[in-house]
Amino acid sequence: MGKSFSDRIKRISYGGDYNPEQWPKEVWAEDMKLFREAGIDTVTLNVFSWAALQKADYEYDFSKLDEIMEYVRENGLKVILATSTAAHPAWMASAHPDILRVNYYGQKRKFGARHNSCPNSPTFLKFAPRLAGKLAERYAKYENLIAWHISNEYNSVCYCKNCEAAFRDWLKEKYGTIEEVNRAWCTSFWSHTFYDFDEIVVPNKLTEETSRFETCFQGISLDYRRFLSDSMLHECALEAAEIKKYTPDVPVTTNFMHFFKDLDYRKWADVLDFTSWDSYPFFDEDRADVSMWHDYMRSLKGGQPMLLMEQTPNVTNWQKYNFIRRPGVVRLWSWRSVAHGADGVLFFQLRRSQGAMEKMHGAVIDHVGLGTTRSFKELAVTGREFEALGDTLLGARTDASAAIIFDYDNMWASEYCCGPSRDPEYKSYRNEVMRFYKALNALNISTEVIAEEDDFDKYRLLIAPIMYMVKPGVRERIERFVENGGTFVASAFSGIVNETDLVYLGGYPGPLKKVLGIWVEEIDCLPPEEKNSFVYGGKRYEAKQYFDIISSLDPTCRPLAAYEHDFYAGKPAVTKNDFGKGFAYYVATRSSDDFYFDFLSYIAKEAGVRPVYEAVPGLEVTERHNENGRFTFFLNHNDDSLEITLPAAGRALLSGENAAKGDKVVLEPKGVFILQESAK
Numbered sequence: 001m002g003k004s005f006s007d008r009i010k011r012i013s014y015g016g017d018y019n020p021e022q023w024p025k026e027v028w029a030e031d032m033k034l035f036r037e038a039g040i041d042t043v044t045l046n047v048f049s050w051a052a053l054q055k056a057d058y059e060y061d062f063s064k065l066d067e068i069m070e071y072v073r074e075n076g077l078k079v080i081l082a083t084s085t086a087a088h089p090a091w092m093a094s095a096h097p098d099i100l101r102v103n104y105y106g107q108k109r110k111f112g113a114r115h116n117s118c119p120n121s122p123t124f125l126k127f128a129p130r131l132a133g134k135l136a137e138r139y140a141k142y143e144n145l146i147a148w149h150i151s152n153e154y155n156s157v158c159y160c161k162n163c164e165a166a167f168r169d170w171l172k173e174k175y176g177t178i179e180e181v182n183r184a185w186c187t188s189f190w191s192h193t194f195y196d197f198d199e200i201v202v203p204n205k206l207t208e209e210t211s212r213f214e215t216c217f218q219g220i221s222l223d224y225r226r227f228l229s230d231s232m233l234h235e236c237a238l239e240a241a242e243i244k245k246y247t248p249d250v251p252v253t254t255n256f257m258h259f260f261k262d263l264d265y266r267k268w269a270d271v272l273d274f275t276s277w278d279s280y281p282f283f284d285e286d287r288a289d290v291s292m293w294h295d296y297m298r299s300l301k302g303g304q305p306m307l308l309m310e311q312t313p314n315v316t317n318w319q320k321y322n323f324i325r326r327p328g329v330v331r332l333w334s335w336r337s338v339a340h341g342a343d344g345v346l347f348f349q350l351r352r353s354q355g356a357m358e359k360m361h362g363a364v365i366d367h368v369g370l371g372t373t374r375s376f377k378e379l380a381v382t383g384r385e386f387e388a389l390g391d392t393l394l395g396a397r398t399d400a401s402a403a404i405i406f407d408y409d410n411m412w413a414s415e416y417c418c419g420p421s422r423d424p425e426y427k428s429y430r431n432e433v434m435r436f437y438k439a440l441n442a443l444n445i446s447t448e449v450i451a452e453e454d455d456f457d458k459y460r461l462l463i464a465p466i467m468y469m470v471k472p473g474v475r476e477r478i479e480r481f482v483e484n485g486g487t488f489v490a491s492a493f494s495g496i497v498n499e500t501d502l503v504y505l506g507g508y509p510g511p512l513k514k515v516l517g518i519w520v521e522e523i524d525c526l527p528p529e530e531k532n533s534f535v536y537g538g539k540r541y542e543a544k545q546y547f548d549i550i551s552s553l554d555p556t557c558r559p560l561a562a563y564e565h566d567f568y569a570g571k572p573a574v575t576k577n578d579f580g581k582g583f584a585y586y587v588a589t590r591s592s593d594d595f596y597f598d599f600l601s602y603i604a605k606e607a608g609v610r611p612v613y614e615a616v617p618g619l620e621v622t623e624r625h626n627e628n629g630r631f632t633f634f635l636n637h638n639d640d641s642l643e644i645t646l647p648a649a650g651r652a653l654l655s656g657e658n659a660a661k662g663d664k665v666v667l668e669p670k671g672v673f674i675l676q677e678s679a680k
């Protein structure tokens, strides 16, 4: 493992993707002047330059990149160097067609687009790591090289012959025998029994699947998802290994994407030194969505600071409606990244390109080329704030006593499951996780986002939305967690299958029956207009979508709320089981935001989970701490100003003024206030 990203920098990194190769040198000089004005200290170079760097099988040309690397070093900039392997050159596709992917419909692609390489192509597996190694060898001596950026936004799913052969090998490695594959996938159903691994073909539109999210054969589709994620990870690991030969102390990352479904980022984090991601929320996206992904990225490396690799400085160009970030929003969102654990905030892109796909995508320097635009001036304010703080915040961590499980295997499997619904809104694992996370976020409770494999024992509150798949060992670890005094929450449609999607017999929720103290006999699913209701804590809430019908409770378990309508009126909708020193709750249906807020507010208090600050609509409050003190971030997402009362004495980090406990501070619309309490 290399040094951490935070160890390589002296201040919060600020900058982004920079493409000087698209511009004459006089423009470079203008860029440097504007970067200084905006407090920009970091450039990401070489993201899509493979065609320029490699002109034939064994012919490389680094002259242009040499010139750029020298130029930015002379100008005092830090560099995050990309390996350029996210799009192969046209000549390579002509000379070695195995690098071209086969798409979901079984069509062999020709050269074009990006993410265009098959992850199991011998050509790709030879030339991509080789290029990464050559770059590392050549630029190892640059002391301003702060990180490696492998490829870009990995997402090359493929269904070619090479992938099919590699999938069979992956299955042999995993299951050993074809009999074990048949057992794991339940192939006696629909006459699917295989007698030889060579009979297994990739699951796509030509075979088992009606869409990428619906399949006739869950076992194979689930394993192919795992296999494709592993295939891309294997290639990424080869590049990382080449890089480490020459620059063992320069940390490597690749930029993840928001709720991206094809890669199990939990597994990927193990081969990276730090995590980074790209945030491009849609106009109507809930703000908690972005906060959760920040928390997830931080949690993936055990709370180590992460990097926001990309966001737009003002506008995107690829969404249906590309809205301008309103005044104050980019600064607020940049600080939100830091508030959730980022030690760097970068943009795509620094100068707006003149042609092709992303010419209308926002940039720090717009087509007009001036530093006097509204957007530039706001960006410069944030850059100078980061500059002025130096290393004060670097390496700061967040203590979280609450965790929510976001597990890729569980997401893939629960969404592939045929039933209880085919409505994508109902099936959405993300939506169910967000029902709970949004309440934690509104309550200003510091939260980690973890997988089923992670350690539960360091938390007081553990939430497992739709724990449909319970992997080996998880039951025991949850039981131990609750026995020792933890509070566990699960929601409807949990405890259904094992790791290969075979149902646990003996009643739902399978391995979670004991800790939850319940037996779910039937699961009802009704159209959106068919609502039920329940009363919890003296208040009536709606029940919708899924309705688990709990027909018996252990003596230690009691109902906290009951359905009010239909033939199961009176059956529990929410239960609480005493188990050892802790409690296990079950929410048997789905409800509205106010229920999750009230419910988690109560049980967090009972579990001894303390919010960072009281809940105020539109106000997000988080905490980080390091040797320089404890930092409380107050973020006003509202369009109106807001008054806060300081919970402790300290210093206003951005103004440097002293602050007393109980002082009132007015936050402007989209305003940010950071309280620094000195280190104890």
Ligand SMILES: [Zn+2]
Residues within 6 Å of the ligand: 101, 102, 118, 119, 120, 121, 158, 159, 160, 161, 162, 163, 164
């Ligand atoms: Zn392939």
